[in-house]
Amino acid sequence: METVVRDLRPLLEKKKIIAVQVSKQKLRKPWKPAWNNRINGQVIDQLNRRGKWILVEMESGLCLVIHLGMTGQLRVVDSSQTREDHTHLVFSLEGDKEQLRFRDVRRFGSAVLFESQQELENFFKENKLGPEPFGLSLEYFQDKVQKSDRTLKAILLDQQVVSGVGNIYADESLFVAKLHPSLRGADTTGTKVRKLRDAIEFVLKRAVEQRGSTIRNYLGGTGLRGQYQDEFLAYGRMGQPCTVCKTPIERIRLAGRSTHFCPRCQRR
DNA sequence: CTGTAATCCTGCGAGC
């Protein structure tokens, strides 16, 4: 999401939206037809990100909020480019040369319009969205982790604890911190919690440098693939030798998700 | 408070 926002920023800021097209297929949250007219003629002020949510903020205060789910793509493309299958929203930009397109094969993503910053903040507050993973307070994180009986994997995936960490980066962070994914938060020492916090930041920083991870569908805002998948140490490496100790990486199911780890480097 | 499984969808690769 960070890469998408960074890509889109120079392409969208201060640009006016002159037309909106919507597909008939429904997304995770319904797109209200009234939003078409509401958004038409709006000038984009800035692009921001909060957790996994992409915020397209208009000069008027309106805010288009997009979640890419598993297979979402948000890109600026030349209007002459043929519209690919599963393109659900098309915003034509001033001059009509370019369009912002939202494409999502599995339709787990969503796009909603908020009338004001206040409404947006209420939305995040209602959903109890946790703090950003960068600059995460150790006091806060340690408290959350150590007061939980859940596994570290479940804690990392919980957007109310920390926002923005998904399945890939949870596994990679636990590998870097040398912590077993099924270790309980309450059984985690202060030293381990600090290692985990630092690992999250380290992994995400590097992942952003590499423009994200493309396994299948992910593309940045300019249509480029990510490169971080080439550096995975745990995720998707079941059976392959650990880069540290050569022990085969194992895959288990935790918190309903595929979880990859080195049984030797990541002990309980 | 936990955890698990099902659900929303489409597509792809493995195995037969």
Add this chain to the structure above:
DNA sequence: TGCTCGCAGGATTACA
């Protein structure tokens, strides 16, 4: 070739 099965960057809901 063609079929079925399992699995996939997420999040919510029902149920034990």
